[in-house]
Amino acid sequence: EKRSLILGIETSCDDTGCAIVDNEGNILGEALNSQHLIHLRHGGIIPPIAQDLHRENIDNVVNEALKAANITCNDVDAVATTVKPGLPLSLTIGMKYGKYLCKTYNKPFIPIHHMEAHALTARMHDPNIQFPFLVLLISGGHCLLAIAQDVDKFLLMGQSHDDAPGEVFDKMARRLLLKNIPEYSKLSGGQAIELAASRATDALEFHLTPTLLKYRDCNFSFAGNKNQFQHHIKKQERKFDLAPDAVIPGFHNLCAGLLLVVTRHLCHRVQRGIEYAKLKKLIPVDRQTLVVSGGVACNNFIARGLEMVCEELNYRMVRPPPKLCTDNGVMIAWNGMERWRTNKGIVNALDSIEIQKS
Numbered sequence: 001e002k003r004s005l006i007l008g009i010e011t012s013c014d015d016t017g018c019a020i021v022d023n024e025g026n027i028l029g030e031a032l033n034s035q036h037l038i039h040l041r042h043g044g045i046i047p048p049i050a051q052d053l054h055r056e057n058i059d060n061v062v063n064e065a066l067k068a069a070n071i072t073c074n075d076v077d078a079v080a081t082t083v084k085p086g087l088p089l090s091l092t093i094g095m096k097y098g099k100y101l102c103k104t105y106n107k108p109f110i111p112i113h114h115m116e117a118h119a120l121t122a123r124m125h126d127p128n129i130q131f132p133f134l135v136l137l138i139s140g141g142h143c144l145l146a147i148a149q150d151v152d153k154f155l156l157m158g159q160s161h162d163d164a165p166g167e168v169f170d171k172m173a174r175r176l177l178l179k180n181i182p183e184y185s186k187l188s189g190g191q192a193i194e195l196a197a198s199r200a201t202d203a204l205e206f207h208l209t210p211t212l213l214k215y216r217d218c219n220f221s222f223a224g225n226k227n228q229f230q231h232h233i234k235k236q237e238r239k240f241d242l243a244p245d246a247v248i249p250g251f252h253n254l255c256a257g258l259l260l261v262v263t264r265h266l267c268h269r270v271q272r273g274i275e276y277a278k279l280k281k282l283i284p285v286d287r288q289t290l291v292v293s294g295g296v297a298c299n300n301f302i303a304r305g306l307e308m309v310c311e312e313l314n315y316r317m318v319r320p321p322p323k324l325c326t327d328n329g330v331m332i333a334w335n336g337m338e339r340w341r342t343n344k345g346i347v348n349a350l351d352s353i354e355i356q357k358s
């Protein structure tokens, strides 16, 4: 295979990312600017602020990645950029910048679907993963189970009816005021919940009921548990006379209860998905792999639960390293490479109307 280089740009949410990868999956250079701490101060992502920060940083991030790779944009074969899904204001910055690079250096533009990129990153991390494979994507914006059949072909088996698990963790960590504890102040909601849960004394003190147990599909739902969790918080608030900035008493056990019920739910739905795929022979016996990716895949407790399900059902589980599970430029560059070498979905930079429509 001829050596090729793809530059990837990611701005779908609150991370400005850029990376250059080659066709063997080597990362030549990468850069990432996270807006996490700024959004934490506002109590959540405010889209126009996120957009301003992307605009301020994109030039530096791209140049930093090119510099680390010791190349210029002339040396790359194409520019890949996230075009959906995500915050429209944030996406616009990356798309405009990607197209600007394509025009300036006369390179093809490869539009990338953010969730497909999360799924395909696993193939860069482990080239033995071949299509078709099962993939669970769990992040702050998404929760879906799919079969990746090809670079550009995904069979959706189930998705969340309401919130995404990372979103629940982020909101509940905020509600518990965990950021007022120095040790937790810089963590994402999911990381904060994981740390608190690891220090619990009784994960069953606050009962949270597993959802959709009777639903014979592979969809997900987290809103019910979120409401139960908030109800427990209110009870704690009533029980204790709290100062306005006080962390909710019993938060370790509360977090453990939440993490447990979310894990049970994810395991249950994945088990159903694997059983369905077996029944319908959707994945050949020698390819039975579950890829788990997206920010929430960084959670070791959830991963252990899913590993147990996989072990029982003779599936191999693959989880990219945390740095590749959360949003980054590498996954976009790699997805660009997967499309580039199979000649799928590469467009001219001037076809911008086409891209925005899709």
Ligand code: KG4
Pocket: 013, 138, 139, 140, 141, 142, 165, 166, 167, 169, 170, 188, 189, 190, 191, 194, 294, 295, 296, 297, 298, 299, 300, 325, 326, 327
């Ligand atoms: O994939 P990602 O970087 O961005 C989205 O596309 O959403 O995922 C970010 C999400 C956040 O909601 C964050 O709380 C969650 O991933 N997350 C975790 C952990 N680390 C990050 N959730 C649970 N456990 C973790 N260790």
Ligand code: ZN
Pocket: 114, 118, 139, 294, 295, 326, 327
């Ligand atoms: Zn993501």
